[in-house]
Amino acid sequence: MDYEPNQNDGYMEVQEDQDTKKIYPAGQKSRTTIKYIRYLLLLIMVMVALLFLFANRDQINGDNFRRLMAKINIGVSNGAAENGEVRFDTLSNGNTVVYKDGFAHATVEKLIITDKNGTEFQNTQLGYRKPCIAANNRYVLVYDSGGTGLMVADSFSVLFETYMENNIISAKMNANGYIVVVTEGDGFLAKVFVYDASFREIYRYRSLNRYILDADVSADNKAMALSAMNIEGAEIVPEILYFRFSKEEMDWKVSFEEAPCVEVAIKNDGTVCGLFSWGMVSITSKGAECGRYEFDNQVLQCYSLEDGSMNLFAVSASENGDATIVACDEKGAVKHTVSLDYYGVDMDYCEGRVAVLGNQKCAAYSLVGKLLWEQAPESATGISFMGKSAVVVVSETKCVYNGIG
Incomplete structure (x- = not known):
């Protein structure tokens, strides 16, 4: 049953x-x-x-994961940052750059790394007399201009620290973490050192008869370009030099009759761009000049030499006159112009948008001249993009970020 x-x-x-x-x-x-x-x-x-x-496999690494885990509030971003402010409680004024979704701030006392909400990931003693700072999506580079100290850090730790034998003139880092350092010479006019992404020295150049003003490493990590002043008897000749790391001797050089090259940059396609007081010149990786853009007696107020194809210049008839933003390609052909009713102090470029810090306002524009955002400059010293959708206004003790859609 x-x-x-x-x-x-x-x-x-x-x-x-x-x-x-x-x-x-x-x-x-x-x-x-x-x-x-x-x-x-x-x-x-x-x-x-x-x-x-x-x-997001290209952006996932141990440092980014640790940043994510270190945040108290974890959410999903739609790509448009809200407005906000991060203040740095430091004893002296410092330099600040955008690093990942936050900031890296260097003073004579310390290096501070935070996210855009002020969550502090690192606070490291520095002790540099004149700290200069730069960052890419991987690392932060800090060096003592006129001193010997150089440091590379990620969000949480110092990865590499060294003291050069001679005072540092300039240092740059490419997107892959390769670093080129220019120092004064000891028995030489200048020395150049190149480090790979593991911070091992892979190349060295000593100059007996050339002052080196600036340097850059190619995106493929295989070459570097130098801005130099060559002493030939009683004459000083401006030059751009190019070296491949696979061989010891110089690959090529291009000489100029005008003023020295104040900055040299290697584009992603290998084109070498040299910035002069009179304009910009472009040179192929084979050493042939492929384009120029001349300022035509206008004054260069500020500029942005990007890794992409665009180069941006704010030029004016006078140092404090209203500026015109000129966007040209690597060949020197003008693609866009934007007229301003103020003079430019600093600028940045990101994906068809330009941010300008001026004497009267901070603003962001499309390259066709559409105003996207503006505010009063207050005590700002610099301006940068944090992705395409946010503009960061930097002062000596704080960063203010503004979503622009």
């Missing part, structure tokens, strides 16, 4: 499986169903996480 449970005896049902009868305690079946639902939700979450990691 089959057993028929009721509500009072603690059993829910009887199921027949061929010749076997299974009796389930009350509530077990519903609890099993809930367990399966939980496993299913967990599986869905894991799949979503894997899809997120795959979509």
Whole structure:
């Protein structure tokens, strides 16, 4: 005779499986169903996480993961930053750059790294007399201009620190973490050192008859370009020099009759751009001049030499006159112009947008001249993009970021 449970005896049902009868305690079946639902939700979450990691695989590394875990509030960003402010409580004024989704701030006392909400990841003693700072998506580079100290850090730790034998003139880091350092000479007019992404010295150049003003490393990590002043008897000749790390001797040089090259940059396609007081010149990786843009007696107020194809200049008839932003390609061809009713102090470029710090306002424009955002400059000293959708206004003790859509 089959057993028929009721509500009072603690059993829910009887199921027949061929010749076997299974009796389930009350509530077990519903609890099993809930367990399966939980496993299913967990599986869905894991799949979503894997899809997120795959979509952002180029940006996922240990440092970014630690930054994420260090934040108290974890959310999903839609790419448009809200307005906010980060203040740096330091004993002296410093230099600040955008680093990942936050800032790196260097003073004579310390290096501070935060996210855009002020979450502090690192606070390291520095002790540089004149700190200069730069950053890419991997590292922060700090060096003592006119001193000997140089440091590379990520969000949480110092990865490399050294003191050069002679005072540092300039230092740059490419997107892959390769570093080129120009120092004064000891028995030489200048020395140049190149370090790879593991901070091993891979190349060295000593100059007996040339002053080196600036240097840059190519995006493929295989070459460097130098801005030099060559002493030929009583004459000083401005030059751009090019070296491949696969050989010791110079690959090529281009000489100029005009003023020295104040900055040299190697584009992603290998084109070498040299900035002069009179304009910009472009040279192929083979050493042939391929384009120029001349300022035509206008004054250069500020500029942005990007890794991409665009070069931007704010030029005016006078030092404090209203500026015109000129965007030209690596060949020197003018692609866009934007007229301003103020003079430029600093500028940055990102994906078809230009941010300008002027004497009267901070503003962001599209390259066709559409105003995207503006505010009063107050005590600002610099301006940068944090991605395409946010502009960061930098002063000596704080950063203010503004979403521009």
